Amino acid sequence: MLNQVIKTAEEAGKKILEFYQTDVEIITKDDDSPLTKADLAAHHIIVDALKEIDPGTPIISEESGIPDFRERKEWNRFWLVDPLDGTKEFIKKNGEFTVNIALLEDGKPILGVVYVPAKDVMYYAEQSIGAFKKEADKEAEKLESDSFEKPGEARIVVSRSHGDDQTAKKLSGIGIEVTEEVPSGSSIKFCLVAEGKADLYPRLGPTMEWDTAAADAIYRYSSKNGEKYSPLVYNKESLKNPYFLLGLNEHVDVESL
Template sequence: MAEAGSLSAPSARSASTLTEPDALAGARDGALISDESLARLVRIARHAGAAIMPYYRIDSGARAKSDGSPLTLADEAAHHVIVDALRAWTPDVPVVSEEGEIPDASVRQSWRRFWLVDPLDGTKEFLHRNGDFTVNVALVEDGEPVLGVVYAPAIDRCWYAGKSLGAWVEAPDAPPTRVHSTPPAEGAPLVVVESRSHPSEALERWLATVPVARRVPAGSSLKFCLVAEGTADVYPRFGPTMEWDVAAGDCVFRESGIDGPRRSPLTYNKPDLRNGDFVVGL
C-alpha cells in the first residue's frame, strides 16, 4: 500500500541540494542515518544506473557474462561510479562490492558498519532485456541494513529506505511515495513473488505447504520491493544468494512496516557472506 509523499521525503531531487561539506560532515560525525544521507545515496544509485543504460541499449545477442561484453562493461562502470562516490563521501567506512575485492572474514569481523554494493543485480534480466535488473546499495550497521537503495534504471523506478525513516518509492514524473506492508493474515491465500530465473524443487515443495492465490515472477532485488509496497505477500528463496544481493531490498522491506520494522530472517557480515534459504514477508 502506498501513500502520497510528504515534503520531508528524501528523494533524488532533494539530493541535488546537498552540498559536499554538509555530506562529509555527516559522514565524519557518524550521522549517516538521515534524510540527507539517504537522498545522497539515491543520487549515487541513479548515477550508476545512468552508467549502465548505454550498455543495456546494445543488443549484442550475448546470453552469458563474458569479458568485454556489454554486461561486463556495465557492471564495471556502475561499480566504479558507486565505489568512488562512497569512498569520497565516507572514507572511513569500508566498501564491499560484488565486483571488487572481498576482504577476508578475519578483517571484516571488527567492522561495525560497512557498505554493501551490487552494481548490477539481475544479470539474466539484463541479458534477456526485460528491465528487471537493479542497482543495489546498502549501509550495514551492527549486523543490519540501515540505509538501502534499489534502483531499476530501465524503468526509472527507485525504492529506498532508512532505519526509522520509512520506505519510499519514486517513479518518473511523480513525487516520492511512502510504501507500507503488513504480514499476511494466518491462513490467507498468499501472493508469492518468486525468482524469474532461478526455479527450484525446494520452492515447489514449500509452495505446496501454503495456500497460494497467485505467483508473480520477478528478477533481482525487485522481489523485496514488491513485498514492501504490498504488491506481494511473501518472497521465498531456496538457493544461494549473497549478502550484496539482498541488503538494499531487505532494508526497504524492513522499513515498510506500519507500526515498526518488519521482521527479517536475514543477517549480515557472515564469514562467507552467503545467505541460506529464506522467506521474507511472514
C-alpha cells in the same frame, strides 16, 4: 547522506543504460555467473562516490572481492553494493535489473537504495524515516504494508530466472496456500513484498548478501508500525545467504521444507 546515495544510484543506472542499448559483451566469472562492462562501470561510479560521501567506511562490492572475515568481523558499519543486480535480466533486455546500495550496521541494513534504471523507479529506505518508492517524475510514495500471518492464502514472488516447481508444494506443508505467482527479476522481488503487491518471497536457492541487503532495507522499513522481521543477517563468515522466506512475522526453517 541518503539523497547523495540516491543520486549515485541514478548515475550508475544512467551508465548501465548506455550499455543496455548496445550488444552486450558477456564475461563468465569463476562461479559461472555472467559479468558485463556495465557491471564494472557501475561498480566504479558507486565505489568512488561512496568514498567521497562516507570516507573511511569500508565498502564491499560484488565486483571488488571479499575481505577476509578476520578483518570484516571487526566492522560494525560498512557499505554493501551490487552494481548491477540481475545481470541475466540485463542480458535478456527485460528491464528487471537494479542498482543496489546498502549501509550495514551491526549485521543489518539501516539504509538501502534500489534503482530500476530501465523503468526509472527508485526505492529507498532508512531506519529513521521508513521506505519509499518514487516513479520517474511522480511524488515519492511511502510504502506501508502488513506482514503475512500463516495459515492462509498467499501471493508469492517467484524468480524469472531461477524457477522452482516445488515451492508451492513446500509452502502448503506449513499452512500457506499459494493463490498467485508474481514473476520478477533481481532485488525487485523484495520491493514487491514491501509494496504489498505480493505477500511472500520464498527463496529456495542461493543468493549473496549483496543481492539482498539494499532491498531488505526497503522491506524492513515498509512497516506501518516499527520494523518488519527479516530472517537475513549480514557480514557472516560466508556472505552466502541461507534459503529464506520473506514476508512472515516469524522465523521458518526454510532449509527443512
